[in-house]
Amino acid sequence: MPYRLEEGALERLKFSSRVAIADAVSQRERRQRGAKLGFSVALVACVVLALFVFADFTQTTSYEQFLTKVADAPMDTLYEMSADVVEYAEDITLFIN
């Protein structure tokens, strides 16, 4: 070919092509690792968010639990419950009797 080409230019080209491939491969691996990490973080965030939403959805306050218990509880249970929170349980016993 009538084109000008420095001596050894083709050998240098082969070398730079190998370097370019190695760069491209490591770049692609970095991108893949980044994408995997991003996906994992997003997945964990979704799970945590889902747990919060589920917990909020099923959450009942201790006051609501207390009311539910009280509604159907027999007298004995009521006594036990009040004895837990009242300092002088015997006064309550007197009052009930």
Next chain:
Amino acid sequence: MASSDIALIIKRLRSADDRTLAFDWIIERYSERLYWHCRRIVVLHEDSQDALQDTFVTAFLSIGNFRGETESSLIAWLYKIATTVAIKVLKRRRKHFFTSLDSLSTELIADFEGEIATDADQIAVKLQRAVLALPTKQRLVFNMRYYDELAFEEISQITGQSVSTLKTNYHYAAKRVKQSVSELDYE
């Protein structure tokens, strides 16, 4: 090269563990002809250098898309990538997006004048000037047929054009080149 050797290379290209080694062989074996293929399209050494590197990087990253089993199909695949990349490099040189690549002929010939080797054969120089004046499609066919001695069937795989279209393009290209060279002789 024996068909069993090329089959082994292709097998290694498809294996993630042996790919780099097999690709080294490809770089060693095809760099020179792919470089000249790109250079004949883009003319400047720096542009051909970029085109060749991009060709190998693209080929390496997309080796999974290569379905062939023979050396001829491997060459056609590499030429296809090199041609696409070189055309892309050439397109970057256009002043406007909608400008035809054919309008770059004058610029390419001017670039070529600065790229001629001091000991270049004068007939080869005249021939190259004539080839650079061709429309891009004809120039591609002419280069691959005349310089790279590829079969029309192989060129068809590379360009995606039918063999009959390629033969017509080559016929017109050869006619124009002959005419241009003889005109240059009289100047």
